[in-house]
Amino acid sequence: MIIDKTKKSKLTAVHSFTVFPQDLNYANSLFGGKVMAEMDIAGVKVVRRALYGTGADGCVTASVDRIDFKKPAFLGDLITMVSEIKTLGKSSIQVKITVTRESIMGDIDYICAANFTFVAMKDKKSFKHGLTFDILEPKEDENESNN
C-alpha cells in the first residue's frame, strides 16, 4: 500500500492537552513524565491512521530517542504535539513528535522533539505493514496550520 502524498492526514497528526494542577512538579512547571506520556499518545495517533486497511490490529512503542526539554510549560498552557511519520521499516514506523506550548497570553515556545519508533501488531505479534511512501517529508506548505 502506497501512502498518497497528498493525504496529509496520513502523514501528520496533531494532539493537544491543557496543563492542569495535577500535571505540575515542584517548580510549578509541567512534569516531564506527563509530556512523554502524551507524546506517546500523539505518536500512536498518526500511526494508527497509517495502519488503517493494512490488517494490523494497532501498534506498540518500541523505542524513544533522546529528548531534551528546552523550555518549561506552566498551568493553563495549551500543549500541542505534531507527529510526522519519517521512516518506514518492515514492521516499524518512525515518527517525529514536536512539542510546543501556547501560554494563556498566546505566546508559543518550542519545548522538545523526539523520534518514537512503533511496531505494527497483529494477534499480539509484530506485523509487516507493507506501507511505503512516495515522499517521506510532507511539503512545507502542508504544515502551516496550527490546530
Add this chain to the structure above:
Amino acid sequence: MIIDKTKKSKLTAVHSFTVFPQDLNYANSLFGGKVMAEMDIAGVKVVRRALYGTGADGCVTASVDRIDFKKPAFLGDLITMVSEIKTLGKSSIQVKITVTRESIMGDIDYICAANFTFVAMKDKKSFKHGLTFDILEPKEDENESNN
C-alpha cells in the same frame, strides 16, 4: 480587533481523545457525559485563541444548545471534535462543535454537533472582548484537513 479571515487557526480548532475502558457505559458504548465534557474542552480551545490579545483572562461556559447523539462510539475509537466560531456577541462567543468517531479500522461516523456559548472573563467578571469578523463562516476549502 478584527479577526483576519485568512487565519484559520483563529476560527477553528481540533481536539481529540481515544475511548478508554473508563469511558464506557452499560452498553459498552461511549458515555454521553464524557462526550459533553470533551466538547466543552474543544470549545474552550478555539475561544482562548480568539481571545489572545484582547485582555480577557479566559472564558466560562454560559449555555449549550440541544445535543442529539446520532451514533454510539466504542472502545479504541479516536474521537475528533472540530470547533468553529460562529457568532460574536459583546462579551460572548458562540462555537459550533462537531464530533466524529474513527474506528480502529478507520471508518468515520458523525456522532453529534452542538452550539456552545462562552463568555469572556476578566477579573472574574464578563468582559467585552471587542472581537469582530470580516467573514463569520470559514470557507469550505479551509475545513478539509483531518488532524
Add this chain to the structure above:
Amino acid sequence: MIIDKTKKSKLTAVHSFTVFPQDLNYANSLFGGKVMAEMDIAGVKVVRRALYGTGADGCVTASVDRIDFKKPAFLGDLITMVSEIKTLGKSSIQVKITVTRESIMGDIDYICAANFTFVAMKDKKSFKHGLTFDILEPKEDENESNN
C-alpha cells in the same frame, strides 16, 4: 410494569460531588464540561433504577436539551444533582436534572437544569421498557429532602 407513585426512589435520584482543583477553569470556577458529565451520571442513576426488572441491560444517552448556566461554582462546593423522571416513551425515558451548589459556608445556589433523554438498551439495541406511571410528577412533599 406500572411504577408505584409511592416509591419515590423510582422517580427521583440524588447525585453529588465536591469541586476539586482539577475541575476548575481559567476563572477558577467549575468547568461547564464537568457539570455536564456529572449530569449524565445523575440521569443514569434514576433511569437504571426505573429499568430494574424490565429486562433492559441499561441505557444510553440519546439527547440533551439546552442548558443555561445561571451561576458559577467554586473550589470546595458540594454540587448536588436531583434527577426526576418526567416522561416515558416506548423505549426512551426523559429525565429532568436540577443542579445546585452548596458553598463551604452552606449557602445554596441554583446552577442549571436540563432535560436528558435516555434510551433503554438490550443486547446493544433499543428496548421497549414497558414502563408506565400513574402520576408523572412526584408530589411536592416528596421532594423536600436534601440528601
Add this chain to the structure above:
Amino acid sequence: MIIDKTKKSKLTAVHSFTVFPQDLNYANSLFGGKVMAEMDIAGVKVVRRALYGTGADGCVTASVDRIDFKKPAFLGDLITMVSEIKTLGKSSIQVKITVTRESIMGDIDYICAANFTFVAMKDKKSFKHGLTFDILEPKEDENESNN
C-alpha cells in the same frame, strides 16, 4: 448551636458511585481501598453540613473503627453510602457509614459499615464546634428513602 431533630439533612447524608473497571481487584470485585476512600468522602459530606454556621473551616479524619467487608461488589454496581452523625465531642464528630451495593439487576446487599471520627478545623487547628443534639438517633421513619 442545637441541631434541630426535624432537619434530617443535618443528621444524615447519602453518597454514591458506580463501580468502574479501574475499581476492580484481582478477583474482579471492588477494591477495598476504593470503598474506604469513598466512605471518607461520604462521612465528610454529613459533617460539613453539620458544621455550617459554626465557624469551622471544615474537618479532617481522625480515626476509623474496624471495618469488616461482608460481601463483594462488582462492575456496574451502584454503591450507596449512608452517613449518620452518632456522637458529638467537643471538637470531634462521630459518624456511622453504612455501605450497600445495588446490582445491575437491582438486588441490594449490605457490604460493610464503620464509624469514622472527624475533627472540626479552623485555621489548621482543631475547633470546638459547639454542636449538640436533642436526639442523637434519627427516627426510623426518617431513614426510608433510598436516594
Add this chain to the structure above:
Amino acid sequence: MIIDKTKKSKLTAVHSFTVFPQDLNYANSLFGGKVMAEMDIAGVKVVRRALYGTGADGCVTASVDRIDFKKPAFLGDLITMVSEIKTLGKSSIQVKITVTRESIMGDIDYICAANFTFVAMKDKKSFKHGLTFDILEPKEDENESNN
C-alpha cells in the same frame, strides 16, 4: 509451602506516592480516604508476592482494624507505606501497614498504622494458601532500608 525467613521480600513490601492537589481536604492536608485506599494497595503488594506459587489467583480485603491518624501530611509530601505480613490463617493473611510522610525538606513523621486482613482467592472463592512461616516477625536489621 514455608516462606524462607531470609527472603525479606516475601515478608515486607514498600509502597509510596506523592501528595498531589487532588489529594487534599479542606484543611489543605492529605485526605484520610486517600491514605486508606493506598494502604490497601500497599497491603496487596506484599500479599500477592507471598501467594506466588500457591495456586491462588490473588486476594481480597476482608477487614481493616482501627486506624488513628496521628499527624497530617501536606502537598508535595512523599508518603511511604511499609507492609509486613504478621499472621497467617488458613486462607487469610494479616498485614500490618505503617505509614510515614517525608516532607519536601526531608523531615519524616509517623502518620498511622493498621492491620489489614486479606483472603486468598481462587476462581472467586476463598482459597487455602498453605503458607507457613518459620519466623513471623522480620528481624530488626531487615527493616532499616527506606526505599
Add this chain to the structure above:
Amino acid sequence: MIIDKTKKSKLTAVHSFTVFPQDLNYANSLFGGKVMAEMDIAGVKVVRRALYGTGADGCVTASVDRIDFKKPAFLGDLITMVSEIKTLGKSSIQVKITVTRESIMGDIDYICAANFTFVAMKDKKSFKHGLTFDILEPKEDENESNN
C-alpha cells in the same frame, strides 16, 4: 555536602505501580507512555531525597536518553522501577532507571532502562546543589532487595 556511601537511600529509590485497564494499548499490553511517565516519577523520588538539605526547592526533568522497550507488560503486572544516582553535575543529577515487570504468577522480566537528567531548582531557576559522592556506584550487595 558529601553523600555518605553507606546511606543507600540517598543513592537509590524504588517506585512501583500495578497495570490497570486504563494503562493498556491496542495490543492489550502496557502503554509505553505510561512507563515513561512513571519513570519520571521514579527518578524524581531519588533526586528529591538527594537534594534534602541543599537548599533546592526540587528538580525538573532536563533530558531523557534513548529507551528501548525489550518486553511488554500486561494487566495485573506489578511494575517496579529502581532509580540510581549515577553522575552529579553542578546543578544536574543523572539517574539510571531500570524497569521490570512481575506477573501475577511472580515471573520477573526486564522491560527497559534509561538515563534521566534532572536539574535542581530554587526560585524557578537552576540551582548549584553542591552534592558530591565518595563512591558513585552502590556496591552489589546493597542492591539485592526487591521492595
